[in-house]
Amino acid sequence: MLNDSFFYHDGFLHCDALDLRILAEHTGTPVYVYSASRIRANLCRLQNAFAPLDAVLHYSIKANGNLALLRLISQAGIDMDAVSGGEIYRARRAGVAPQRILFAGVGKTSAEIRYALDEKVEWFNVESADELCLLNTLACTASYTPSVVLRLNPGIEAQTHRHIATGHARAKFGMPAPIIAELLVHRADYPHVRIAGLHLHIGSQLGDVQETVQAVQLAQALLAPYPDIYTLDIGGGFPVAYTTDDEYPAPDAFAKALFPLLKGWQIFVEPGRSVVADAGVLLVSVLYHKEQGGQRFVIVDGSMTDLIRPALYEAVHPVVPLHKTELNLRDAMVVGPVCESTDVLNRSCLLPDLSASDYLAVMGAGAYGMVMASNYNMRPRAPEVLVENNTWRVIRRRETWDDVLRCEEDEV
16 A cells, blocks of 8 residues: 555655654654645545535544544544544544534434533434434523434445445444435424434445445435435545555545536535545564464564454555565565454565564554554553654654553552
8 A cells, every 4th residue: 555655765665755764763663653645635635526516524533533633634624523422522622613523423322412512513413213302302402403414224235344334224324214204204393403414324445336326316315305405414435445456436436426416415425534544554563473384474563452453354454564675575474462363464465584673564554543442451552643744743642551550540
C-alpha cells in the first residue's frame, strides 16, 4: 500500500518528507504514524466525487477518533458521524459544533440520548421502532426538535467479509421496509422529532456499486408517498485496496452511479476507512526470528493488541522493511508477542534477512487500528504521531503500566 505519502527514497521508507527511521528511533515502537497530507488528499477526492450531488460528508469517527485527526478533518469542512455518546464527546472536545454531528448506532442508551439532546446534536440515525419511541419521549423536554433519519435494512447481502456486511436481513442493523413504511404512515405519533429521511449502509469494503444503487432505489420507493421527506443518508463503505491484488471501485464510481437517482435530494455520506486507512502505518521492531515446521517466523513488538484486524477480519496488511532490499527475500509470517495463536500481523509476506531491532512497517493501518487497540496481556497502547511534510508531533503519548492500572488503583 505504498502511495504518494508512503514511499521509498534512497532506499528507506518515508512518510512525506520524513525518514521513518528517525521517527521510530525517537518514539520507540510500536508506534502509529499518520500523514496529514494523505488525509487531506483523501478528503479532497471524496469531496470532489460527491460535489455534483451537493452531499454533506460525515466522517465516521469509529474509523479513527484521535482528537488531532478529528480537528484536521473538521477543518476541511467535514461533519461527524458518531456511534456512541463517547464519540459525540470526542467530537465536541475536538471543537465540532453539535449541528455538524449525526448520532448513529444500533444500541443507544437513554443516558447517551439525553447527552446528545443536552448537547443539541442535530441529527439522529434511528435503528428501531422502540428507539424512535424513546427518542420522542426524551425529546419532549428538549429545547429543540431533533431531525431523524430512519435506518433501512434493505435485505441486501453485500459482497464483502461476513463481519462487515450490515445490510442483509439477518444483520442487527436497521429496520426492514415494512416497519419503515409503518413508521412513516404514523409519523404524527412522534411529534417531538422531525422524521426527515432514511439512512442505509449495507457494509464496508463494498465491491459492487449496483448493490448500493439497489438499496437507494428501495429507500426512494418507501419515500415516494412523502414528497416533504427528501433526505437520504447513503452511508459509507467505500473500499480501500490494501494489497496490489485488490480491485475495487473508487468513490467517484459510486457517486456517478447514484447521481441520476439522487439529483435534488439532500444527501449525507459517511466515509471512514477511505479517509484514513492508507494514511497510516504501524511501525514495529523485530525481536526474534526462527524457523520451525517449515515456517519462517519474524517475531515483532507489535501485536493484535495494536492491530486486531488480521485476527478479527482475516485482513491482509502488507508488511515492508524500512530499509528496502531485494536480497534474500523469503516468505515469512510476521507475529507478535501476545500469547494467542491468532496474534499474527501478516501470514505470508516476502521479507529479507532481518536482525533484532530492524524496523518494519505494517501498511494501511490508519483505520480500525489504534481505535480498536486493547491492553490485553497488560500491554500499554502505542503512541500516535502526525506527520506534516518533514515535521512530526506526538498526538497521543505511549501509555505506561501505571496508566493501564489507573482505574484500578484503589484496589492496588
